[in-house]
Amino acid sequence: MYDSGKIxxxxxxxxxxxxxxVWYDVLNGKALQRPDLVLPSKENQKECVAAAEFMRRDHMxxxxxxxYEVVRKGETYFSSDNGKEYEMRFTKTCLGCHPNTSQFCDxxxxxxxxxxxxxxxxxKPRNLSIQ
Amino acid sequence: MNIVFSLLAILVVIAAAxxxxxxxxxxFLFGVIIPYxxxxxxxxxxxxxxxxxxxxxxxFHIPTVAGQQxxxxxxxxxxxxxxxxxxxxIGRMALEILFFRSLFRNTKMELRNGPKLxxxxxxxxxxxxxxxxxxxxxxxxxxxRLFMEPVPSFVFAIQGIDGFFQVGLxxxxxxxxxxxxxxxxxxxxxxVDARLRYISLSADYxxxxxxxxxxxxxxxxxxxFRIDLVNVKELAIGLFTFHPVVPQVTGVLFYIHLFLVCxxxxxxxxxxxxxxxxIFLSPTRNLANNSRMKRHVNPWDHPVRVHTYGEYEDExxxxxxxxxxxxxxx
Ligand code: HEM
Numbered sequence: 001m002y003d004s005g006k007i008x009x010x011x012x013x014x015x016x017x018x019x020x021x022v023w024y025d026v027l028n029g030k031a032l033q034r035p036d037l038v039l040p041s042k043e044n045q046k047e048c049v050a051a052a053e054f055m056r057r058d059h060m061x062x063x064x065x066x067x068y069e070v071v072r073k074g075e076t077y078f079s080s081d082n083g084k085e086y087e088m089r090f091t092k093t094c095l096g097c098h099p100n101t102s103q104f105c106d107x108x109x110x111x112x113x114x115x116x117x118x119x120x121x122x123x124k125p126r127n128l129s130i131q
Numbered sequence: 132m133n134i135v136f137s138l139l140a141i142l143v144v145i146a147a148a149x150x151x152x153x154x155x156x157x158x159f160l161f162g163v164i165i166p167y168x169x170x171x172x173x174x175x176x177x178x179x180x181x182x183x184x185x186x187x188x189x190x191f192h193i194p195t196v197a198g199q200q201x202x203x204x205x206x207x208x209x210x211x212x213x214x215x216x217x218x219x220x221i222g223r224m225a226l227e228i229l230f231f232r233s234l235f236r237n238t239k240m241e242l243r244n245g246p247k248l249x250x251x252x253x254x255x256x257x258x259x260x261x262x263x264x265x266x267x268x269x270x271x272x273x274x275x276r277l278f279m280e281p282v283p284s285f286v287f288a289i290q291g292i293d294g295f296f297q298v299g300l301x302x303x304x305x306x307x308x309x310x311x312x313x314x315x316x317x318x319x320x321x322x323v324d325a326r327l328r329y330i331s332l333s334a335d336y337x338x339x340x341x342x343x344x345x346x347x348x349x350x351x352x353x354x355x356f357r358i359d360l361v362n363v364k365e366l367a368i369g370l371f372t373f374h375p376v377v378p379q380v381t382g383v384l385f386y387i388h389l390f391l392v393c394x395x396x397x398x399x400x401x402x403x404x405x406x407x408x409x410i411f412l413s414p415t416r417n418l419a420n421n422s423r424m425k426r427h428v429n430p431w432d433h434p435v436r437v438h439t440y441g442e443y444e445d446e447x448x449x450x451x452x453x454x455x456x457x458x459x460x461x
Contacts (some may be wrong), residue, residue, distance in 0.1 A: 028281065
């Protein structure tokens with residue numbers, strides 16, 4: 001092999017970069033933890049605004065629809081599949097049942113690496129004096 | 132014909148994922164075994180290719196340059212276009228790899244009425260290529276959020292810039308649009324021009340269709356038919372820490388996406404996509420243009436047995452003397 005020093009160095013760098021998630025995850029150790037969610041426990045808060053399976057995948061699209069309905073179309077109420085009516089309010093409705101965002105929303109979001117910018121404007125309940 | 136064959140090949144790959152993961156629910160096969168196997172094929176394939184290349188000698192010093200070579204001190208030389216130092220070579224390689232410098236010089240030749248042969252600069256191929264490659268790099272780096280826990284901070288920075296316009300939820304990524312546009316252009320480029328179509332092979336269409344279907348399935352999965360990313364991340368981390376879990380992901384779109392990526396990994400070491408490691412090993416790019424300063428020894432040269440005139444004379448001295456020929460040494 002010609003230039004074996006350079007070739008081997010290059011190959012090692014390539015393999016190290018390509019397998020970097022392995023080193024990173026193995027060195028960090030605690031990687032296999034799933035997000036630890038605290039779900040609403042109050043009696044009147046037993047169901048989400050849609051099926052949990054749907055919410056897990058699509059809550060951001062639902063929020064987008066709500067925002068559109070309220071801000072653009074002036075609607076106020078959302079009727080869920082189970083026949084209940086919910087006021088389409090981000091802070092009041094969602095965070096009314098899921099008030100502790102750091103044990104709910106943020107758990108998943110930091111796990112999958114999303115940083116919703118909603119809190120730039122919308123308040124979190126614990127920032128309010130009433131709760 | 133070539134294009135039909137490539138399309139059929141892609142359809143077979145997609146059908147395999149639909150049948151295997153969607154109908155037969157072989158999640159462990161498609162989520163764990165095939166990814167491991169294709170990563171192994173990719174790594175071993177690339178390393179053995181590069182080693183094979185490194186075993187071939189470079190008999191001549193052949194940098195192809197586009198600038199003035201370093202010669203006399205009063206002639207201005209071009210340090211990047213015709214580098215004579217290692218640093219210059221690194222700079223030239225960086226321009227080539229990061230910005231496709233030589234493709235930027237691409238020209239197009241046309242026969243006009245007259246008949247007249249005209250040459251013009253043609254930057255569209257460069258533009259399509261650079262937009263595609265950079266988008267793909269950014270997308271792959273963004274994917275690290277699914278592969279690494281905790282998510283490294285540079286991924287957030289990339290996401291922030293890529294999602295700058297904050298259109299919709301989940302936020303629209305600029306690179307998702309760019310990669311679709313660039314790949315579509317690169318496919319159309321081969322189809323629209325009859326001469327280019329004539330020289331295009333299945334091996335040209337297949338990687339384009341493969342990348343296009345990876346991008347399309349990814350985009351469908353993000354914006355239209357969402358899947359639960361927490362399960363995806365659990366699967367990915369399980370793979371990378373060698374504690375594979377039985378995949379909890381149910382969306383068939385995910386398995387199509389993943390199977391297409393595995394196909395790409397396996398296809399890579401046997402195809403023209405090898406230009407990725409190949410660019411580093413191109414003697415026309417990675418040699419310094421210093422043939423006037425340093426002698427390039429052909430590694431093929433093996434010692435030639437020479438017979439000098441002195442030895443010749445020694446051997447035939449008597450006979451030469453007898454014939455009356457002039458001798459150097461008496
Ligand atoms: C060659 C490598 C790959 C390419 C070019 C690619 C391309 C894409 C693209 C263009 C998207 C659209 C959304 C975005 O830009 O983030 C996407 C999404 C996605 N990809 Fe990939 N992908 C690749 C590898 C993988 C692998 C190995 C996995 C396996 C875990 C994967 C899983 C996903 C998932 C789960 C999504 C949806 C993300 C979301 O909903 O935000 N991709 N991919």
